[in-house]
Amino acid sequence: xxGNCTYQSAPNYDVEITVLSSECPKMPAGDKIILEGPSINYxxxxxxxxxxxxxxxxxxxxxxxxxxxxxxxxxxxxxxYYGVCPCGTVKFKIRNFKE
Numbered sequence: 001x002x003g004n005c006t007y008q009s010a011p012n013y014d015v016e017i018t019v020l021s022s023e024c025p026k027m028p029a030g031d032k033i034i035l036e037g038p039s040i041n042y043x044x045x046x047x048x049x050x051x052x053x054x055x056x057x058x059x060x061x062x063x064x065x066x067x068x069x070x071x072x073x074x075x076x077x078x079x080x081y082y083g084v085c086p087c088g089t090v091k092f093k094i095r096n097f098k099e
Contacts, residue, residue, distance in 0.1 A: 011066045012037055013096035017056070019046070020082075023089040027052060035060065049085065056083030056092055063096040 015035040022029045031046030033053070040048060053060070059072065059081040068074045074081055080095035 018093040020091045052085035
């Protein structure tokens, strides 16, 4: 098994998660997490808090598959979603992009 997810039934974009503001020393403001498909690019990413990522995962998937919906607060002006960790201390901007 190669470890790569090769099945694609929809557009599959890379995702950038940016820490907009933070009171958490584990995820400082300005840090980014880059997802290439289902995988984290650790060379391009800052620290990762799994609790926070788990909380914003639905918006990650929406961005990854280019779903834009007002029902889940898509911001068309900035082409992104926003999310907050369960602790309420970190705010994220979540968007897709092509390299």
